[in-house]
Each structure stands twice: as C-alpha cells, then as structure tokens.
Amino acid sequence: MSIKNVVLVGASGCLGVEVFKRLAAASDLNLKVLRRNGSTSTFPGNVQVVDVDFGSVESLAAALAGQDAVVSTISSEHIAAQKNLVEAALSAGVKRFIPSDFGSNLANEATQRLPVFLPKIDIRNRLIEIAKTTDMTYTFVYNGAFLDWGIDQSFLINRAGDKTQVVDGGDIPFSVTDLASVADGVYGVLTHPEETKNRAVYVEDAKVTQNQLLGLAKQAAPSKSWDVEHVALDDLTSAADKRLAQGLLDFQTFGPYLYRAIFGKENGGNFDKNDNALLGVKGKTEEEVAEVVKHHVK
Structure with a gap:
C-alpha cells in the first residue's frame, strides 16, 4: 500500500493547524483540505480546498474520490461529524482513515468506558468493523496529554x-506530546502505511x-x-x-x-x-x- 493523496479535515483547529503545516510541507504528499460550507477559514492558495456539506455522505464521498487517506482532526465537540465522513470514505474507496482519536489511550478498556470518550469510541468501533470486511484500513494515534x-x-x-x-x-x-510532534506522528503513519495498518500507534515527547x-x-x-x-x-x-x-x-x-x-x-x-x-x-x-x-x- 502506498499513500500519496491525503485529505485533511479540521485543518483550522488547534491540532489541525499543526498537521496542516506538516502535511503541506511534505513534497511526497498531495494535500486536499475539506472545509465546511460557509466556513471563513482560509488557507494558502497552493492548497486545494473543497467546501462540503458534512451532513451529506454523497457530498463528502464526491470530495474524497481518488484519495488514499483521510486525516481527521475534528475538535471534540464535533466528533460525531466523523460518522458521515467514515461512510463517505468507505464509499469512495479510501485506503486509510486516521480519526480524531488523538490524546488519551483509547486502546485501554478502562479509558474507553469514560463518558467523555463515548463519541470517539463509536467511531473507533465502526472503523474496526469496516476493516474486517473491506479494504479500508485505519490507524489510531495516541499521544497522551x-x-x-x-x-x-x-x-x-x-x-x-x-x-x-x-x-x-x-x-x-x-x-505528554506537543501539537507539532503529533503532526510528525501523523506524517509518519502516512509514510509507513503497512507498519501502521489497523492498529494504534503511540507518540510521546x-x-x-x-x-x-x-x-x-x-x-x-x-x-x-x-x-x-x-x-x-x-x-x-x-x-x-x-x-x-x-x-x-x-x-x-x-x-x-x-x-x-x-x-x-x-x-x-x-x-x-x-x-x-x-x-x-x-x-x-x-x-x-x-x-x-x-x-x-x-
């Protein structure tokens, strides 16, 4: 598996800004940013930006056509928006999905049960199920605080x-890990797709x-x-x-x-x-x- 065409979602958020910088600077990747319809976020003119309706799987799937990977850095309060994004990625034939699972160790069962993480766990479980029966894979990136x-x-x-x-x-x-180091970890996943396939990776400063x-x-x-x-x-x-x-x-x-x-x-x-x-x-x-x-x- 090789990854060349990458879509970033949530590029204007705290983590998203750092991930955007890292991926936009990577000469071995083609970066596309998905932006919510009506958003006022701006990006450099050399980066492809597509405005989409996150409430529509069809709109998202069209934007994801031909893409190898989706990186989601959607903020915690909007995690549920990933549900449609995951289904759209599956429909579009995306090879790898990195959800906004960053932070605490959600591979830990005790942490999975904490109420604050339940929306993330829903997405996590869906990706694991998809990977069992389709060609779409996932990587969870955990970085601690x-x-x-x-x-x-x-x-x-x-x-x-x-x-x-x-x-x-x-x-x-x-x-603990700072935002820029997490972004380095995301780039590392994208450039090591086989070694990071269908598993959690841990980054730590x-x-x-x-x-x-x-x-x-x-x-x-x-x-x-x-x-x-x-x-x-x-x-x-x-x-x-x-x-x-x-x-x-x-x-x-x-x-x-x-x-x-x-x-x-x-x-x-x-x-x-x-x-x-x-x-x-x-x-x-x-x-x-x-x-x-x-x-x-x-």
Missing part, C-alpha cells in the same frame, strides 16, 4: 500562576508529573504565586458522575474524566511503549520540556 495545549489552556497547570488543581499528590508520571511542570513554571515565572489545591481523583470523578446524571454536559462534568484518563492507575496514561522511532518523532529532552513550559507561562 497535549503538553503545549494543556499548559496554554491551564489544564495541566494554571498558566496564570493562580491555583492549580494537583491530582493525588502531583507525582504521578504521564505521557516526554514523561512528566504535575509537580515537575509546576517546578519548571516557578523557575520561568517566579513572580507568580503558583498556589495549588490538592484534590483526589476519585472525588473529582464522583462529582462528575453526579453532574452527568443531572444532564449537565459541560467541561466541569467532562474535565475530571480527562484527568482520570491521564492520572488513573488503570487508564494507561503513562505509555509503556511508543512508536517514535518508526514514525520519526524525536521526543523532547528535559531542557526542551522546560522551554515549552517557559513559553506558555511567561
């Missing part, structure tokens, strides 16, 4: 220096702890307070369960489940292996991790 995004959004630590929720003591190691990140943040911005609030993971997810039962579907409900995926002992957030060497992902030294933290907290 997003290092740069996680700091920038005050998720891993509070970048403003105000109170950070430190989970279960703050010394639990977990895998480093293993860190919350306390380590806070220590680096204090060094980078010593004038900030860097106060902490110690919290128990079980308490956070118990409160989330109650909110979910009340029908409260917001980040206050779903955030603790993301913490569970990262910090939970049974959830595989600390990868025991990675595919960096195969995919051409360099990883980061302690000094490079410190630079990422410094960039986002200064």
Whole structure:
C-alpha cells in the first residue's frame, strides 16, 4: 500500500493547524483540505480546498474520490461529524482513515468506558468493523496529554500562576506530546502505511508529573504565586458522575474524566511503549520540556 493523496479535515483547529503545516510541507504528499460550507477559514492558495456539506455522505464521498487517506482532526465537540465522513470514505474507496482519536489511550478498556470518550469510541468501533470486511484500513494515534495545549489552556497547570488543581499528590508520571510532534506522528503513519495498518500507534515527547511542570513554571515565572489545591481523583470523578446524571454536559462534568484518563492507575496514561522511532518523532529532552513550559507561562 502506498499513500500519496491525503485529505485533511479540521485543518483550522488547534491540532489541525499543526498537521496542516506538516502535511503541506511534505513534497511526497498531495494535500486536499475539506472545509465546511460557509466556513471563513482560509488557507494558502497552493492548497486545494473543497467546501462540503458534512451532513451529506454523497457530498463528502464526491470530495474524497481518488484519495488514499483521510486525516481527521475534528475538535471534540464535533466528533460525531466523523460518522458521515467514515461512510463517505468507505464509499469512495479510501485506503486509510486516521480519526480524531488523538490524546488519551483509547486502546485501554478502562479509558474507553469514560463518558467523555463515548463519541470517539463509536467511531473507533465502526472503523474496526469496516476493516474486517473491506479494504479500508485505519490507524489510531495516541499521544497522551497535549503538553503545549494543556499548559496554554491551564489544564495541566494554571498558566496564570493562580491555583492549580494537583491530582493525588502531583507525582504521578504521564505521557505528554506537543501539537507539532503529533503532526510528525501523523506524517509518519502516512509514510509507513503497512507498519501502521489497523492498529494504534503511540507518540510521546516526554514523561512528566504535575509537580515537575509546576517546578519548571516557578523557575520561568517566579513572580507568580503558583498556589495549588490538592484534590483526589476519585472525588473529582464522583462529582462528575453526579453532574452527568443531572444532564449537565459541560467541561466541569467532562474535565475530571480527562484527568482520570491521564492520572488513573488503570487508564494507561503513562505509555509503556511508543512508536517514535518508526514514525520519526524525536521526543523532547528535559531542557526542551522546560522551554515549552517557559513559553506558555511567561
């Protein structure tokens, strides 16, 4: 199998921007971007952009004709839009589908059961079923917590220096990867189609702890307070369960489940292996991790 013609969906999102940069710069790939009808997102003039109706399998299939692979970086709140995209890819004869499965280890059964990931699991299961009886294949890319995004959004630590929720003591190691390294991993999948066929791949820049990140943040911005609030993971997810039962579907409900995926002992957030060497992902030294933290907290 060889992959030459690639469609990117979600190219204007946080991860999509980085994946777009990486794939657009690749001389061995032809890149096409699918854009939602009515979108105001803009792209360089040398990149083919096709406006489509994501509610129509027919519209999507027409746009995917002749394409070898689909890379979806659709944001979490729009994951369900991939359902039509998967069926359109199957109809159009696409060889490889990389869904927006990035982040936590969804090959882990405990993580699969977390409510926040159920829409992703629906797509994941559909792709696995399709691959059993057709020529369309898949690759799931897992990268742990997003290092740069996680700091920038005050998720891993509070970048403003105000109170950070430190989970279960703050010394639990977990895998992190920045957005650009994930993009390198996606390119690596596309250029190693046989080695990455119908399986999950793992990319990882480093293993860190919350306390380590806070220590680096204090060094980078010593004038900030860097106060902490110690919290128990079980308490956070118990409160989330109650909110979910009340029908409260917001980040206050779903955030603790993301913490569970990262910090939970049974959830595989600390990868025991990675595919960096195969995919051409360099990883980061302690000094490079410190630079990422410094960039986002200064």
